[in-house]
Amino acid sequence: MTIFSGGSFGKNSRHNQPEIVAVLDVGTSKIACFIGHLEEDAGVRIIGAGFHASAGLKAGVVVDMDAAEFTIRHAVAKAEKAAGFAISSVYVNVSTRSLKSHHISVETKFSSAEVADRDLKRVVDTALTEFAEPEKAILHALPLNWTLDGERGIRDPRGMFGSKLGVDMHFVTANVGVLRNLAHCIERCHLRIAGMVASPYAAGDAVLVDDELDLGVTLIDMGAGITTTAVFRDRALVFSDAIGVGGKNVTSDIARGLTTPWEAAERIKAIYGSALESPTDNSQMVPCPPMGAQDELHEESLSVLTGIVRSRTEETFEILRDRFAAAGIGSFAGRRIVLTGGAAQLSGAVQLAEYIFGKRVRVGQPHGLLGLPDTMSGPDFAVATGLIKHILNNKPEAITGPPDLSGKRIRKRHYAGGNVMRSLKWFKDNF
Ligand SMILES: Nc1ncnc2c1ncn2[C@@H]1O[C@H](COP(=O)(O)OP(=O)(O)OP(=O)(O)O)[C@@H](O)[C@H]1O
Ligand SMILES: [Mg+2]
Known part of the structure; x- marks a missing residue:
């Protein structure tokens, strides 16, 4: 396998080849790696993409270096295999509550x-x-x-x-210690860090439309371990924040509330979970696998599940609403909210957000990448999609290179x- 590198990463102008860029979305539940380039008159084309379930990360932060390194290597290897060459440097996202x-x-x-x-x-x-x-x-x-x-x-x-x-x-800043650990982990995978981008800033590039960027919009990336936000106005990023709560907390609440294993709770959330009550909730039962071999499968009313899911999701939105108010950006942030991240797929999340924020809310489907497999095209891949668009479209900044x-x-x-x-x-x- 050849290693694709150059003066600045991937620039291979001597051979008249397009600039190749690789990005890494290091998430609490999955790590995604996209490799792509800008195609003249067409847009950003993905030539290799892969993802792998995460380990060693908590709320977007490395907590076990060996485990995180292992999963990063796997995600990168999958993307490299699809692209047909090895990469030597990456741009990486930053999701930490210190954002x-x-x-x-x-x-x-x-x-x-x-x-x-x-x-x-x-x-x-x-x-x-x-x-x-x-x-x-x-x-x-x-x-x-x-x-x-x-x-x-x-x-x-x-x-x-x-x-x-x-x-x-x-x-936009983050704690040096957190970033050093992330950088060290990636460098242990023999990858140089070309730059770091705040996750919600990147996600904005994947899903927002021009009118939203002009008039004011709030992006909320709802991940597994962390929820990050970015407010855009007049096409500029004007505010960013993060809280260490995400879809994993909803799953843990379900596991505890329904006395069922974590994996079962994750499945129950995706199949039956909703942040909105329905009149039929009381009459519908949810099968809950037992915690141990001695116990038996039991059932709980759907209304109990909905109550658990709603209260955590509501609390998350309320914390964000209070943070926006304290920062003074309530009305400044426009009338629209766009949700990204895997947890944005929760049934009823849009309606609950509309109720709590009093704004129009939609789920942001990433757009604008050519050649991306369908399995990596959902809102949980908004950060990876946005990262590569952000880099290849060369967003101007006052400082360049890694922090x-x-x-x-x-x-x-x-x-x-x-x-x-x-x-x-x-x-x-x-x-
Ligand atoms: N259909 C669904 N309904 C509810 N939650 C879902 C659904 N699909 C995925 N999720 C949740 O989305 C979360 C994963 O989202 P995502 O892939 O964006 O997280 P991540 O980027 O790995 O983590 P983070 O950004 O927090 O570091 C998980 O908590 C998962 O349970
Ligand atoms: Mg994420």
Whole structure:
């Protein structure tokens, strides 16, 4: 098997071949690897894809290095086999409850009359230095809005006149320790990390349509161990957050509530589970396999199951709703919510989300990839799909390459208040 690599990963311009990109979605329940390239006039084509059930991960975080390495290797090997060559580096998603948004606004003086590229770079650099927090690695640094002599809402200040240039920056960060473990695990599979992308940011690229991105939309990726969110407005990522609750918690609640093994509970959830009550629930019975060999199969009313499923799902949505409110993005986030992730397939999840958030809700089916097998085309593959589109469509960012995981950065300025408070003030001040 040949190893596909080059200066920057997969670039093989000497042979006039398209840039090959490989991505890895490291999830709590499955690990997916997609290998693809941009096909002229057609779009992103997948030339190899594979997935494998996860082990050694909890809430998106590596908790057993050997087990996680083993499953990553398997997922990658499947994709490599389908592509017919080996890969040497990957872009990887980040799902951790430490995923957070920070907003800061900075202003610098510039000497020349017209704003030039170097002035933009200088003000962004100032923001990057001011932000520096030792235990946080910056995954995304996105200029949301430019100001010129205090004038707000400037899309592109280059070529304009003034004396003070300002920028409102959005940083998406995660804890350095978590990312180091993830990176180490992937490197043990002999893969270099080309970059890291926050999972809900990637999922947005897979499922959102232009109108949603313009008017404001909230993406909620409902995984097995973690639920991550991303708010988009004016085509930019303006807020991201995560909570360590997912489909696995629903399954555990069912296993406990119906006294049945975990695997049986997982099956019961997919077949009978719903977040919405129905008038016939009381008359329908759910067969529950026994915990041990001595016990016998028993039955429980469907209304008991629905109650269990609903209460966990409701609680998850309520936590998110409260987080959005605390961050001050309630109305700013538009009138639509799009759900992705395997747990978004839960019957009644859309209706319950509509009720709790008071917005239009839909399940996001990933779109826009050529050659992807049907088995990997569902909402649980939105992150992998979005990752490869995100990389190949070259989303502009203020920083490129893998995040700095040295943790050596010195805190230069201490901001009063936590992240959420800072966001609240930022949204109030800026919009
Ligand atoms: N039809 C269904 N109804 C309810 N839940 C479902 C259904 N299908 C899958 N799920 C749940 O989706 C979850 C897996 O989703 P997904 O593959 O997006 O997770 P992951 O990416 O591996 O995990 P994470 O993102 O949390 O690290 C599991 O908890 C599973 O029970
Ligand atoms: Mg996931």
